[in-house]
Amino acid sequence: MSASREGAMAPAAGHSLAISDVVKTYVMGSTEVNALRGVSLNIGRNEYVAIMGPSGSGKSTLMNVIGCLDTPTSGTYLLEGQSVSELSDDELADIRNRQIGFVFQTFNLLPRANVLHNVELPLVYAGVPRAERRKRAEEAIARVGLGDRAHHKPNELSGGQRQRVAIARALVGNPSIILADEPTGNLDSKTGEEIMQMFDDLHAAGQTIILVTHEDNIAAHARRTIRLKDGLIESDVTTGVQVRAGHGAPGG
Amino acid sequence: MRLGLDAAESARISLSAIMANKGRGALTALGIIIGIVAVITTMTAANGLANTFRESFSAVGTDVVYVSRMPWVMVNDFFLYRNRPRIDLEESEQLSVNLRGRAIVNPTINMNRPVKYRSNTVESAEIIGTTERQVMVSSVVPRDGRFLMPFDVQYRRFVCIIGDEIRDRLFGDTNPLDREIYIGRNVFRVIGVMPKQGGSAFGGPNFDLQVFVPVTTFEKLFGGRTAGRDVNIAVKAPTQEALADLEFEVIGEMRKIRKLRPAEKDNFSINKLDTLVDAYNNVMGVVLLVGLAVTGISLFVGGVGVMNIMFVSVTERTREIGIRKAIGARRRSILMQFIFEAGVICLFGGLVGILLAWLLTLLIDATLMPASISPGIILLALLISILVGVIAGIVPAYKGARQDPIEALRYE
Ligand SMILES: Nc1ncnc2c1ncn2[C@@H]1O[C@H](COP(=O)(O)OP(=O)(O)OP(=O)(O)O)[C@@H](O)[C@H]1O
Numbered sequence: 001m002s003a004s005r006e007g008a009m010a011p012a013a014g015h016s017l018a019i020s021d022v023v024k025t026y027v028m029g030s031t032e033v034n035a036l037r038g039v040s041l042n043i044g045r046n047e048y049v050a051i052m053g054p055s056g057s058g059k060s061t062l063m064n065v066i067g068c069l070d071t072p073t074s075g076t077y078l079l080e081g082q083s084v085s086e087l088s089d090d091e092l093a094d095i096r097n098r099q100i101g102f103v104f105q106t107f108n109l110l111p112r113a114n115v116l117h118n119v120e121l122p123l124v125y126a127g128v129p130r131a132e133r134r135k136r137a138e139e140a141i142a143r144v145g146l147g148d149r150a151h152h153k154p155n156e157l158s159g160g161q162r163q164r165v166a167i168a169r170a171l172v173g174n175p176s177i178i179l180a181d182e183p184t185g186n187l188d189s190k191t192g193e194e195i196m197q198m199f200d201d202l203h204a205a206g207q208t209i210i211l212v213t214h215e216d217n218i219a220a221h222a223r224r225t226i227r228l229k230d231g232l233i234e235s236d237v238t239t240g241v242q243v244r245a246g247h248g249a250p251g252g
Numbered sequence: 253m254r255l256g257l258d259a260a261e262s263a264r265i266s267l268s269a270i271m272a273n274k275g276r277g278a279l280t281a282l283g284i285i286i287g288i289v290a291v292i293t294t295m296t297a298a299n300g301l302a303n304t305f306r307e308s309f310s311a312v313g314t315d316v317v318y319v320s321r322m323p324w325v326m327v328n329d330f331f332l333y334r335n336r337p338r339i340d341l342e343e344s345e346q347l348s349v350n351l352r353g354r355a356i357v358n359p360t361i362n363m364n365r366p367v368k369y370r371s372n373t374v375e376s377a378e379i380i381g382t383t384e385r386q387v388m389v390s391s392v393v394p395r396d397g398r399f400l401m402p403f404d405v406q407y408r409r410f411v412c413i414i415g416d417e418i419r420d421r422l423f424g425d426t427n428p429l430d431r432e433i434y435i436g437r438n439v440f441r442v443i444g445v446m447p448k449q450g451g452s453a454f455g456g457p458n459f460d461l462q463v464f465v466p467v468t469t470f471e472k473l474f475g476g477r478t479a480g481r482d483v484n485i486a487v488k489a490p491t492q493e494a495l496a497d498l499e500f501e502v503i504g505e506m507r508k509i510r511k512l513r514p515a516e517k518d519n520f521s522i523n524k525l526d527t528l529v530d531a532y533n534n535v536m537g538v539v540l541l542v543g544l545a546v547t548g549i550s551l552f553v554g555g556v557g558v559m560n561i562m563f564v565s566v567t568e569r570t571r572e573i574g575i576r577k578a579i580g581a582r583r584r585s586i587l588m589q590f591i592f593e594a595g596v597i598c599l600f601g602g603l604v605g606i607l608l609a610w611l612l613t614l615l616i617d618a619t620l621m622p623a624s625i626s627p628g629i630i631l632l633a634l635l636i637s638i639l640v641g642v643i644a645g646i647v648p649a650y651k652g653a654r655q656d657p658i659e660a661l662r663y664e
């Protein structure tokens with residue numbers, strides 16, 4: 001087992017993402033909330049990262065910044081070598097569309113749309129022609145084992161199945177990173193374990209995965225665990241052998 | 253390409269959103285429905301009025317002025333006109349002489365009398381005393397037989413030319429020529445039958461109920477000026493362009509004939525098609541004004557209703573907006589989605605409105621006047637309803653499109 005602090009590392013090429021000195025401050029009336037107080041972090045391709053930490057420590061905020069749903073108050077963020085800290089709304093939307101796949105705790109599927117339509121939605125916004133869209137969506141649905149449910153509505157599915165649909169939707173656009181904020185938070189432990197199996201498979205197939213969790217047994221699926229506390233990285237522990245060189249030499 | 257995909261997705265979303273809230277959509281569309289019914293009915297009524305008017309007054313002629321005691325359209329109080337001296341045949345003859353070579357002058361007198369043939373009666377025939385010059389003024393000639401000749405007038409003969417409806421009601425399939433009919437208590441021989449012309453809307457004459465007799469015979473039997481009936485003098489200009497000049501000449505000649513001093517006002521009226529056209533335009537103006545006001549108000553109210561519902565829709569679907577934005581929807585896609593939805597609601601209203609207006613038009617056609625909806629008006633109605641939807645949808649859609657994705661996702 002090895003561990004390292006990455007706080008001072010400069011963003012480097014070849015990383016999937018490189019965050020440096022990111023601060024996120026929410027202003028609420030006269031008070032300011034420092035959700036992130038200077039986070040630096042490099043994550044390479046095909047990493048499998050768990051972000052942990054107490055409630056309110058800034059995990060979701062960090063995920064939102066990584067996922068380009070939010071922009072940092074200060075600091076830089078390079079995603080696949082491109083600076084994304086000062087892009088417009090629509091440019092961020094395009095980045096989310098092409099490079100990020102989200103999996104949410106509450107699934108966030110469109111209730112009136114069937115599985116197929118939900119899964120092909122990112123491709124709709126990417127401008128993929130209908131036939132290709134359909135084909136890729138069906139492939140993604142098959143990959144999460146829901147081939148026979150393509151025409152069901154979300155409310156006709158179990159929680160675990162809904163989360164699979166969400167994973168298929170996250171996959172379908174071939175994103176650089178899959179982000180999952182407490183993906184098993186609304187599932188029982190057995191179903192949660194099945195979902196984690198799915199993430200493991202995706203990781204094995206070469207996907208970069210970052211997930212937020214409170215549970216150690218979920219985090220244990222990841223190869224690297226980052227702990228946040230009060231908006232700062234408290235620890236960054238890499239386990240396993242699949243971590244590439246260049247983002248934190250083993251030490252301690 | 254991208255736009256096309258957006259449109260297809262927008263259509264899919266908005267239809268499913270509307271289907272999920274059918275009752276609400278239908279209620280919202282009510283204002284639009286009323287507006288569209290109003291706009292179509294207004295246009296159809298205006299069209300119908302225009303056609304009826306043209307039909308009714310085509311015989312008046314665009315190159316004719318009429319000298320009468322009363323104006324066709326009263327501008328002032330009736331009492332100002334009623335002390336005017338009546339126009340008689342001598343004045344008409346005098347005018348004809350004075351204008352010789354410059355215009356055709358034809359006097360007419362009319363009244364309503366029943367006409368009878370054997371056991372058949374038409375109660376409300378319009379008996380017109382006229383001369384052979386009638387056909388030069390109105391250019392309508394008999395379908396069968398002949399019109400009056402100078403000798404009919406000169407010798408006060410008891411001959412008549414009847415309108416098509418009179419012929420039909422008195423004679424049916426019998427040939428009316430040379431038959432004798434009663435006009436009041438007098439017997440006239442039918443020498444001609446006029447073609448079918450229609451008319452009778454706008455208080456205009458029904459040409460098919462007319463009976464022409466020599467004006468001299470008319471005067472002898474029923475009295476001209478003395479019996480309280482006015483002579484109308486038609487003066488036809490050689491060309492339409494000459495009409496304006498002719499009008500002044502007619503006024504001058506009439507004043508001379510009546511020996512009016514310069515300070516005295518005309519004690520006769522000059523009437524022409526323009527007088528009717530003006531009156532008609534006034535009627536039309538009111539119809540259009542009322543119609544467009546109703547249209548405007550209901551479309552405005554309908555539009556505000558749609559805008560309101562769209563705000564509700566955007567708020568209800570905040571989370572959906574968050575999801576869409578999270579997976580890469582741009583502002584424009586969200587904007588289009590909701591504008592599309594508003595447009596579809598209004599288009600639905602427009603279609604229902606067109607259907608109702610069509611039924612209403614059938615009713616108008618069956619009761620009031622000939623009316624039909626033209627394809628152009630349907631197209632216009634569709635365009636208007638879509639436009640109202642788009643305009644009503646813009647602000648709510650914009651509100652949805654600029655939502656922050658994180659806040660939208662967090663929305664309960
Ligand atoms: N939109 C916001 N406005 C104001 N403050 C916010 C906002 N979002 C987050 N915060 C604050 O920022 C801090 C970090 O929040 P964040 O959601 O990142 O925590 P978290 O680690 O994900 O917690 P949890 O485990 O409960 O999900 C908290 O103090 C939170 O109150």
Ligand SMILES: [Mg+2]
Pocket residue numbers: 059060061181
């Ligand atoms: Mg959180």
